[in-house]
Amino acid sequence: MEIINIQAQNPDKEKTARAIEVLKQGGIVLYPTDTIYGLGVDINNENAIKKLYSLKKRPFNKPVSICISDVAEMSKFAHINPGIQKTVSKLLPGPFTIILKKKSSISSLLTAGSEKIGIRIPDINLCHDLCLEFPITSTSANISGLNPEKSIEGIRYQLGDKIDLILNAGPLKNNQPSTVIDFTLNPPQILRQGAGKYPI
Numbered sequence: 001m002e003i004i005n006i007q008a009q010n011p012d013k014e015k016t017a018r019a020i021e022v023l024k025q026g027g028i029v030l031y032p033t034d035t036i037y038g039l040g041v042d043i044n045n046e047n048a049i050k051k052l053y054s055l056k057k058r059p060f061n062k063p064v065s066i067c068i069s070d071v072a073e074m075s076k077f078a079h080i081n082p083g084i085q086k087t088v089s090k091l092l093p094g095p096f097t098i099i100l101k102k103k104s105s106i107s108s109l110l111t112a113g114s115e116k117i118g119i120r121i122p123d124i125n126l127c128h129d130l131c132l133e134f135p136i137t138s139t140s141a142n143i144s145g146l147n148p149e150k151s152i153e154g155i156r157y158q159l160g161d162k163i164d165l166i167l168n169a170g171p172l173k174n175n176q177p178s179t180v181i182d183f184t185l186n187p188p189q190i191l192r193q194g195a196g197k198y199p200i
Contacts, residue, residue, distance in 0.1 A: 001161045003152075008032045008169040011126040019130060019165055027164030028052055030141055030155065031130060033067075033122035035095045035178050035195050036148045037155060039163070040067065040136035049109045052137060055162050058144035063111050065097050065118030067138035069131040077135065078102055078117055084183050091181075093123035095174065095195035097138075099182040110137070116184055126167065140177060150175050 002022075006015050019029050026048040029040045039056070041048035043066050053060060066077065071089050074080050078100035080088070088098055102117035111117050120138040121127075130136060141155045142148040149155045152168050179196035182189045190198060 001163055001166065003166045003168055006126065006167045006169055008124050008126045011129055013129075015167070016126065016129045019167055020133060022165045023048075023130075023134075023136060026051070028055060028162070029130075029136070030152075030163050030166045031126065032124060032167065032169035032172055033120070033127055033138070033178075034093070034124050035122070035174050035176055036150070036172060037141040037152075038067070038120075038138050039141050040130065040138070043107065043110060043135045043137060046107055046109055049107060049137070052139070053109075055159060056139065056142070056144050058139075060109065061112045062144065063114065063116070063118065065120050065138045066106075066110065066135045067120045067122065067127055067131050068135045069121070069128050071121060073135075074098075074100070074119060076103070077106055078119060080183075087188075088183070091196065091198065092121040093128075094121070095123070095176070095178045096120075096198070097178045097180040097192075099180065099184060099191070101184050116182070118180065120178060126169070148177070 004015050023042045041052045097118045140148040176195040179194040180192040
């Protein structure tokens with residue numbers, strides 16, 4: 001396990017590059033978001049996804065969201081019409097998970113076999129930089145079914161030393177999960193109320 005102290009809103013480029021290197025090698029990276037700490041792997045690496053599920057003891061029938069760098073990137077991974085994109089652009093970057101119909105390039109491992117995918121764009125510069133080359137997973141840093149820990153120490157106690165790289169930005173201000181909104185439904189439906197307030 002490697003631990004790097006980093007500033008979430010003004011990340012050192014060399015430290016970010018190190019994290020991307022670990023992700024490319026199939027590693028798991030713990031990183032801060034605008035809500036809680038998340039666990040990231042390269043979404044194009046199915047072995048890394050399986051490793052993530054194993055670490056979290058998460059059943060494969062529970063989906064995992066992805067983190068991307070910009071709203072303009074959403075159409076690469078999900079089906080989104082101009083009206084929804086306009087609405088989503090007012091929410092993101094921010095503490096929301098947007099549920100859309102996935103495109104075929106998204107692994108069914110991430111979606112638990114469903115046709116929907118959750119997408120995050122946290123309002124954190126570090127998250128933006130981590131996702132510039134490829135999307136990563138965005139799932140809470142906890143054993144499935146347990147409450148997410150607020151501190152790096154608590155996360156390590158719960159998950160052990162199987163995280164390959166920890167990007168330590170210290171205590172996070174929010175410590176609430178994202179608000180999950182399903183935009184495949186009309187009208188959109190809140191599936192989980194979290195840090196983000198909707199409608200805006």
